Amino acid sequence: MxxxxxxDFLAVKGKKIxxxxxVCTLLFTALRLALPGxxxxxxxxxxxxxMRFVDGNMIDGFLWxxxxxxxxxxxxxxxxxxxGLITQDEKNKIRAFTKALPFGKSTYIAxxxxxxxxxxxxxxxxxxxxxxxxxxxSGNNPFTDIVRNLQSFLIILSGVSLFITGIELPFFLTLxxxxxxxxxxxxxxxxxxxxxxxxFFGNLNIFEKIDIFNMMEWTRxxxxxxxxxxxxxxxxxxxxxxxxYKLTCAINRNREADIDG
Amino acid sequence: MDKAxxxxxxxxxLIYLGATFAISWAMFFSxxxxxxxxxxxxxxxxxxxxxxxxxGMLCPSIGVIITRFxxxxxxxxxxxxxxxxxxxxxxxxxxxxxxxxxLPWLYVELGYLLTVAISPGAFDREYFRTVxxxxxxxxxxxxxxxxxxxxxxxxxxxxxxxxxxxxxxxLIKLCGTRKAVITGGIIWGIWHWPLTYAGHNFGxxxxxxxxxxxxxMVFLCVFMGILLTFVTVKTGSVWPAAILHAINNxxxxxxxxxxxxxxxxxPFNETAFSFLIRDLPTAxxxxxxxxVFMRKKKTA
Numbered sequence: 001m002x003x004x005x006x007x008d009f010l011a012v013k014g015k016k017i018x019x020x021x022x023v024c025t026l027l028f029t030a031l032r033l034a035l036p037g038x039x040x041x042x043x044x045x046x047x048x049x050x051m052r053f054v055d056g057n058m059i060d061g062f063l064w065x066x067x068x069x070x071x072x073x074x075x076x077x078x079x080x081x082x083x084g085l086i087t088q089d090e091k092n093k094i095r096a097f098t099k100a101l102p103f104g105k106s107t108y109i110a111x112x113x114x115x116x117x118x119x120x121x122x123x124x125x126x127x128x129x130x131x132x133x134x135x136x137x138s139g140n141n142p143f144t145d146i147v148r149n150l151q152s153f154l155i156i157l158s159g160v161s162l163f164i165t166g167i168e169l170p171f172f173l174t175l176x177x178x179x180x181x182x183x184x185x186x187x188x189x190x191x192x193x194x195x196x197x198x199x200f201f202g203n204l205n206i207f208e209k210i211d212i213f214n215m216m217e218w219t220r221x222x223x224x225x226x227x228x229x230x231x232x233x234x235x236x237x238x239x240x241x242x243x244x245y246k247l248t249c250a251i252n253r254n255r256e257a258d259i260d261g
Numbered sequence: 262m263d264k265a266x267x268x269x270x271x272x273x274x275l276i277y278l279g280a281t282f283a284i285s286w287a288m289f290f291s292x293x294x295x296x297x298x299x300x301x302x303x304x305x306x307x308x309x310x311x312x313x314x315x316x317g318m319l320c321p322s323i324g325v326i327i328t329r330f331x332x333x334x335x336x337x338x339x340x341x342x343x344x345x346x347x348x349x350x351x352x353x354x355x356x357x358x359x360x361x362x363x364l365p366w367l368y369v370e371l372g373y374l375l376t377v378a379i380s381p382g383a384f385d386r387e388y389f390r391t392v393x394x395x396x397x398x399x400x401x402x403x404x405x406x407x408x409x410x411x412x413x414x415x416x417x418x419x420x421x422x423x424x425x426x427x428x429x430x431x432l433i434k435l436c437g438t439r440k441a442v443i444t445g446g447i448i449w450g451i452w453h454w455p456l457t458y459a460g461h462n463f464g465x466x467x468x469x470x471x472x473x474x475x476x477x478m479v480f481l482c483v484f485m486g487i488l489l490t491f492v493t494v495k496t497g498s499v500w501p502a503a504i505l506h507a508i509n510n511x512x513x514x515x516x517x518x519x520x521x522x523x524x525x526x527x528p529f530n531e532t533a534f535s536f537l538i539r540d541l542p543t544a545x546x547x548x549x550x551x552x553v554f555m556r557k558k559k560t561a
Contacts, residue, residue, distance in 0.1 A: 002338040002347070033309075125415035129315060136312035155412050224397045231404045234412050 001103075004111035005118075011088040012081050021126055028066055029133050035059040037139030064143035067130040071150060074123025075157050078116045078165040085112060086177040106249045109173060113245045116165050124158040142213065149219050152226065159233030166237070166244035173248050262434060273332045274431045281324030281423055282452065285317050289455035299459035306461065314461060318416040321423020328427065345426040345499045354496045361492050361501035362411065365508040366403045368546050372539030373516035379538065380525045389518035396518075403513035410508030417506030418499065421489065424449050426499040429490050439555065442490050446483030453478045463533040473533050481540050484547040485509065491550050 009015075037060035043051050089095060098108045131151040138144040171180040219226060262270075292299065292313055299310030306314065325344070329336055339347025350358070377384050389399045410417070424445065432441035457463060457474040467473060485506075492501040522530065529535055 002340075005338065029312075121412070125413060128413050128415060132312055132315045136308040138308065155409060158412055223393060224395050224401065227398055227401045227405050231401060231408050234408055 001107060001111060001114075004098075004108065005115055007094070008085055008111065008115040012084045024070070025126070025129065025133070028130060029136075032063060032133050032137055035063065036137040037063070037141065037144065039139045040141040060138050060141055060143040063134060063138075064147050067127065067134050067147050068150060070130045071124075071127035071154060071157065074120075074127050075161050077123045078119050078161055079168060081116065081119055082165065082168050082172050083177055083181060085115070086172045086180070090177055105252055109245065109248050109252060112169060112173065113241070113248075116169065117162065117241065120158050120161045120165065123161075124154050127154050127157075142216070145216055146212070149216060152230065155230050156233045159235075159237035162234070162237040162241050166241040170244055170248040170251065174251050267435065270431050270434055273328060273334070274428065274435070276331055277324050277328040277423070277427055277431075278448065280327045281321050284323055285320035285452065286455055288313055288317060288320070289459070293455075293459070299456070299461055300464070304460075304464055304466075310459065310461070314456065315416060317456070319419035321421075321427075322419045325423050325427045339497075342430075344422060345430075345493065345497065346422075348498055348500055349496070357492045357495045358501050358504070361505040362407050362508060364488065364546070365410075365505060365511075366407065366513040368543045369509070369512050369514045369539070370403075370516055371542035373514050373520060375538055375541060376520060376525065376529070376535065377516065379529055382526065383520050383522070383524040385519060385521040385524065388521045392518060399515055399518035402518070403515060406511035406513035407508055410511055411504055414500075414503045414507035416510065417508075418503035421493070421499045421502040421506055424486075425489050425493040425502045429486075429493065433494075438490075438494075438558065442487050442551065443483060445490065446486035447479055449486055450475075450479030450482035453482065463536055467531045467533040468528075469533075477533050477537050480537065480544075484540070484544040487547040487551045488543070491554055494554075 038058070045051050095108060098105075128151065131147055131154070134147050135144065138147070168180070168184065171183060174180075175183070292309065299306060299313065301307040301310075326336075328334075334342060337343035339345070339349075389396055393399060428448070429441060429445050432445050435441070436444065453461075454471075454475055457478045458471045463470075463474045463477065465471075489502040489505060492505060493499055495501075522535070525535060529538055
């Protein structure tokens with residue numbers, strides 16, 4: 001199993017990804033430590049109007065996007081890795097080769113599930129560390145609140161990421177990368193068409209109600225619901241992920257010829 | 262164990278300790294030298310202090326990577342002399358993973374129960390309102406701590422890869438389990454000293470600062486070390502220890518939301534003292550587990 005995982009790590013150019021993530025983390029740390037954020041202050045204008053503004057530089061207004069970017073790259077990473085993994089295996093006829101090894105078909109499938117679960121764990125852990133880096137010198141302002149919300153949502157994101165991976169993997173392992181990618185593209189295109197259609201005929205007034213500050217207020221007043229999501233989302237996703245693994249094993253159990261074989 | 266391999270293992274252990282202490286202490290002391298404090302004006306961990314602690318928790322892993330590179334021990338994920346990252350749930354090993362997830366809740370809750378037993382006046386049904394407006398958040402908090410501990414255990418893993426995954430197997434080989442858990446706990450406790458000095462865990466406002474804090478940290482680490490070593494040895498993996506460590510750091514407890522620290526009677530209201538009182542159940546549970554573990558080992 002360790003060998004299979006290491007092979008997958010090399011197949012997706014894991015070392016390069018790790019080094020890139022490490023360099024980005026160090027650069028972000030340097031940037032954050034060099035550029036402290038400023039606090040939000042209340043003040044009264046000359047006309048007696050109450051005002052709230054960030055007192056000092058607006059660096060947090062730029063830096064808050066970094067943990068977000070990193071978290072969302074991490075969120076999409078497993079989905080991106082699946083194709084690379086399966087394509088590499090097909091190219092090198094790994095599934096045929098594993099038949100000569102002293103382990104069952106389910107070990108090959110398990111290695112893919114474990115590798116991608118590890119990728120979700122690593123990506124979300126990095127996201128968590130980036131949030132911590134951001135907080136190290138951030139000011140007391142709305143951008144910090146946004147990142148704080150992101151940090152508490154990371155576990156929910158990792159649950160969703162695991163759930164999506166659990167849906168994609170059976171298709172890739174059963175149909176092969178070409179057909180699975182085709183199917184995935186078709187579904188995404190349909191979704192895109194649906195969104196476009198909604199833009200033409202749907203009620204766009206809904207966008208007027210979307211306000212980041214209202215959303216943050218909602219997270220403040222609905223702490224219990226968010227906490228329940230934090231508890232239930234990864235647990236449910238893990239159970240579904242395990243069921244997805246069992247399903248893939250069942251589908252592939254009696255297959256004589258593998259996709260690449 | 263023959264003399265030559267004893268010498269090799271000692272050398273490897275010293276390289277690991279040297280690398281880990283050098284990297285982490287350099288980072289901890291850099292903050293002192295810059296004149297910054299780990300605590301903010303409210304007495305809580307400051308932003309930079311928190312970042313240093315987060316990075317500090319990753320240093321034992323960096324120490325292992327460096328040591329294994331120097332000693333050419335390799336980076337096998339599972340098996341003998343490996344990073345102990347494999348997960349094997351067969352042979353009822355899964356029970357130790359469940360234990361790792363639930364044990365911190367038990368001893369943290371017992372710790373707070375002991376605090377209430379000593380200071381009944383500190384129990385305040387409305388105190389949770391200073392932390393959260395909704396009491397339901399207090400009831401769901403332990404579950405949140407457990408789930409976060411499992412899914413975001415990176416800090417715990419960072420430490421456990423080094424302490425339980427590398428140092429403890431070497432110490433057990435060199436001096437046997439009994440001496441190893443004590444020595445390992447003391448080393449681990451000493452490693453925390455700069456943070457203790459900076460006010461992490463106990464603050465700085467207590468009698469006998471920082472020496473009481475130093476002793477307290479060693480006491481805590483010896484007993485925590487027993488629990489962490491136990492689950493690591495039983496499963497052959499650092500994951501349960503990482504999970505236990507991460508959940509322990511989150512301090513899962515419902516009772517804490519109903520204890521007003523200001524009403525805890527003297528001298529138990531001192532940060533270091535109240536901390537140690539809360540950790541007594543951990544020590545008792547660790548000793549029971551250790552006694553059972555050693556007896557079984559002897560019988561085997």
